[in-house]
Amino acid sequence: MRDWTATAEAYDRSFATLCDGTAARLLADLPDGQLLDVGCGTGRLALQAEQSGRTVTALDADESMVEAARRRLRRTVLRAALPDLPLAGSSASAMTANFVINHVGRPRAALAELRRVLRPDGRLAMTIWPAGGASWSALLGELFEEAGAVLPPPERLPAGEDFTRSPDGLAGLARESRLEVLRACELHWDWRIRPEDLWAGIDAGIATPGAVVRAQTPRVRDRIREAFAARTGDLADADGHLSFPVRAAYVVAARRLNEKD
DSSP, X not given: OOOOTTOHHHHHHTHHHHHGGGHHHHHHTSOSSEEEEXXXXXXXXXXXXXXXXXXXXXXXXXXXXXXXHHHHXXXXXXXXXXXXXXXXXXXXXXXXXXXOGGGOSOHHHHHHHHHHHEEEEEEEEEEEOXXXXXXXXXXXXXXXXXXXXXXOOOOOOOTTTOOOSSXXXXXXXXXXXXXXXXXXXXXXXXXXXXXHHHHHHHHTTOHHHXXXXXXXXXXXXXXXXXXXXXXXXXXOOTTSOEEEEEEEEEEEEEOOTTOOO
C-alpha cells in the first residue's frame, strides 16, 4: 500500500482535515474513559479524545506521523502497524480506526487483530472511503485530463483480500472477524479547505491524486499545477476556501461478551 514516509506536515494541513469530519461521531459512539486510536496519523482525533477527558493510547505505522502525534498529544504514541500490534489481548475497551482499513494490505488480518485487542463487550468505531469517488477527486480528475496526465494503474488488493467498499462491505468484514455489528451507515459532511493546503497534500504525493501527480513528467506536473490554481481560484468562496460534499462508510462493532476465542 501507499508509503506515507516523511509526509506528516503536508498531510496534517491537507487530507488530515478531511478525515477530521468523522472524528466527533466516532468519539460520540464510544464509551468514555480509555481509548486506543489505531492509525492515528498526526494525532488530530486522539487530541479531540484527550480534550474530552479520555486517556488515549495512539499508534501509527509511519515514523513521521508518530513524531507529529507525539508533539500534539500528552499520552503514549506507539509506532506499530496492523496486523501486528504490540498490545495485550483484551486490553482495549474503546477503539477507533478512522480511515485505516482502506489502507492496509490485509484487511481481514487487520480486523482479526483489532478483535484480539478489544475487550469482551468493547466497542470499535471505524471508517473507510466508499467506492464511487468524491467530489474533490472528480475535480482533480478533470484537471488531470485537461493537463494531459497519464494515469498510473490503480492500486488494488488481491481478490482474496479485497472487500466491497461500502457500509455493508465493511460490516461484512467485521462479521467475518466475529465482531457484532451495532451500526453500519454512511456519514456525510462538507470539507472546507484552502486551495494552497489541498495542493500541499497533492504535491507531497498523498492520496490517489498525489500519486498521479508524482507519476507525471515535470512539464505535465507544471500544467496540472497551473490548471489547479486557475480552477480553484474561481471556485474558492469569499473566505478563500473550497467546499466539497464528502461521505464515508461507518461501522460500530463490538466483541461479544463471554465469547470464547
